[in-house]
Amino acid sequence: MYDYVIIGGGSAGCVLAARLSEDPDVTVCLIEAGPADDSPNIHVPAGAPKLFRTQLDWDYDSHQEPFCNDRRIYLPRGRVLGGTSSINGMIYTRGNRLDYDSWEQPGWSFDELLPYFVRAEDNERGASEFHGAGGPLSVSENRSRNPMSDAFIAAALEAGHSATDDFNGPSQDGFGYYQVTQRDGMRCSSAVAYLDPARERPNLTIETGMQVHRILTENGRVTGVSGGRAGVEVMIRAEREVILSAGAYNTPQLLMLSGIGPADLLTALGIPVVVDQPLVGQNLQDHPQFWLVYAHSQPVSLLAAGEERYQQQYAQHHSGPLSSNGPEAGGFLRSRPDLSAPDLQFVSLPVMYVDGGLGFPSHHAISFGAYVLQPRSRGSVTLAGDDPTAKPRITHNYYADEADLRIATEGVRAALSIAGQRALSRFTEQPKSVPASESDADIRDFLLRNTQSSYHAAGTCAMGLVTDAELRVLGTDGLRVADTSVMPRLISGNTNAPTIAIAEKAADLIRGLAPLPQTAAVAVSG
Structure with a gap:
């Protein structure tokens, strides 16, 4: 039994694990399907392409893209501590302020989110009206x-x-x-930035090699998760909340496997319906x-x-x-x-x-x-079957x-x-x-x-559609989502830095902390 159980040890999950475990009076369990991030090809930046199609990659492909000559398009996602921040191109961009303002979600305007970007950042240029110094995430020159x-x-x-x-x-x-998420010429993934300094905390447990199969619900409240590790079923209970940070493909997949999704699909697959939510897995966007x-x-x-x-x-x-x-x-x-x-x-x-x-x-x-940057096309993530180890059916509709x-x-x-x-x-x-x-x-x-993917999938559990503005899954109690899937609209840039900022804010929402004060930078940013 833990207070908080976090599903997914990627860009968002590592942030949440580190921030929530800052309170010594709570217990936190971070669950990652992949292994520890100890491959040299993770940490030497130019080694990243060698990680594609390996055990550190979920190794997804889209289904036939109907507007791209029915091609299947490769969609790499990190299956390792650090998630896709352990295999990505390390570009540090935030997008445009108009992106966040267009979400029209209370607390999520650019002015309100900028302090979380700044808090996260340790820019080697130093602090300024737009940048932070001393935060966990190293941002440096190429x-x-x-x-x-x-x-x-x-x-x-x-x-x-x-x-x-x-x-x-x-x-x-x-x-x-581009500035890059590197520290001393080595990759600074979210695992390096956030998880490494927190690993020895007695109130933080990191479970690797465990793939969550279902979120457990009792009497309308989420109580924990069930998963598999080396062929053995494992159950982990959550006293306070389960936070789902598995990314824009795996997060909706896991919700649907848990009975939260379109009732007609779930019923056809023999999955008991917990919440009829037809918008889970819809609104998929990519660049x-x-x-x-x-x-x-x-x-x-x-x-x-x-x-x-x-x-x-x-x-x-x-x-x-x-x-x-x-x-x-x-x-x-x-x-x-x-x-x-x-x-x-x-x-x-x-x-x-x-x-x-x-x-x-x-x-x-x-x-x-x-x-x-702002595609109008929308795709979807659906289930290919009721087996939780089956890959989801992904169609971007580029x-x-x-x-x-x-x-x-x-x-x-x-x-x-x-x-x-x-x-x-x-x-x-x-x-x-x-x-x-x-x-x-x-x-x-x-x-x-x-045309290829830019690896910037987002939007499949969007705020205002699947979650509320505090990232709580509508129709449930004790369940939140914090990753790129909550973006109502894809941001105009690379998604790693925004995902980390979303997780920084999510940690404060979960802890019930007041929003960070806005800075003078918002008056001149554009």
């Missing part, structure tokens, strides 16, 4: 600075775009280097992403990262190619001048991007592209709304313009993956054949 990343930024400026040195400052627009790939003769890509000189550089200084987060540089732009915020985000990789990130680069190359395809088309045109600039010419010698021409038809054909 130590790789590949010459292709320099050239990409220079080419974006040549193409007429503005420069910025802070995507989380007064304005989101512009191109530059559809494309990549242009150009091979070249310069031996400077991450294909060379394993060379002995670079291994020595990393061992001695934690810098160089092995410290690369992958998407080192990028930017935000507006496809039309009348927009109130950017609707495209660019990323540039100093390596050949092959087969959705699963293939091995055959040449030195640069890959860059963009994703649609480009179901024609507006998303139009914006992506403009993104391809902007990317081709950057590719044509002199600053990038020595790295764009041989096109490997580009549209056949700049016509609308050829660009759209390219997009339907090549």
Whole structure:
């Protein structure tokens, strides 16, 4: 028996475990399906692609995407302490203030959430009106600075775009280097940032290798969880609350397996209905992403990262190619001048991007592209059966709304313009993956054949639909959700930092603490 049971040891779950266990008078149990985060490929930043399709990855694919030539699209998710923050690209962005304001949920405006971003952050630039210092999450400069990343930024400026040195400052627009969640050139996942300092607390128990199968309910109240570890059933009881932080795919799946979801589906699968909630698993959102790939003769890509000189550089200084987060540089732009915020985000990789990130680069190359920041298309997560070990059925419906395809088309045109600039010419010698021409038809054909996930799934247990503004699951007692699934609308940027901020606020909500005071930064942020 514990006071709090947290399902999922990922970006949000580690935050909750650390914050709730700060009170020595409560007991906390964190449950993670995967193992401890002790693989070297987690902590050496450039090792992340080696984790795909391994035991540390839930290894999901979408079902046939009806608006992308019926392709199945790879959807990696971390199955390890730290969750996807242990395998992601480490970009630290928060999105745009208009994203949070559009949620229209009390307590969740940008002004109200900014203090939680600041509390979480330990930015190596120091504290400012927009940034924090001394928090658990290390945010630092990129130590790789590949010459292709320099050239990409220079080419974006040549193409007429503005420069910025802070995507989380007064304005989101512009191109530059991303800050990254690294500490001394090593990955700073939520497990490293939050869980490591709390591991020895006597009131915190960390259970790894246990997959939760169902949330238990008695007389209308959630009382604990049932799961499996090495073929043995395990039950863990919760005196106060169960907090579900399993991510935008697994959280709705687990709710439905527990009888909280659309009654017609649950009944058809023989699952007893606890709460008829048809919106569980709906409203799925992601940023559809494309990549242009150009091979070249310069031996400077991450294909060379394993060379002995670079291994020595990393061992001695934690810098160089092995410290690369992958998407080192990028930017935000507006496809039309009348927009109130950017609707495209660019990323540039100093390596050949092959087969959705699963293939091995055959040449030195640069890959860059963009994703649609505020997609109108919506997908869903449903059950494939009543077996809790079966993978959920995921359909994103990328480009179901024609507006998303139009914006992506403009993104391809902007990317081709950057590719044509002199600053990038020595790295764009041989096109490997580009549209056949700049016509609308050829660009759209390219997009339907090549669009991938940006790994930013959200929205499947949204506030106002499935939970209330305090993240309590509607129709239940003693159950909350705290992860990307509670976002009513996907934010305009990478989702790791917002997930951590959501969990920081959720911890205060659970503890009954007053909201953090707003800062002077809100007067000038935009």
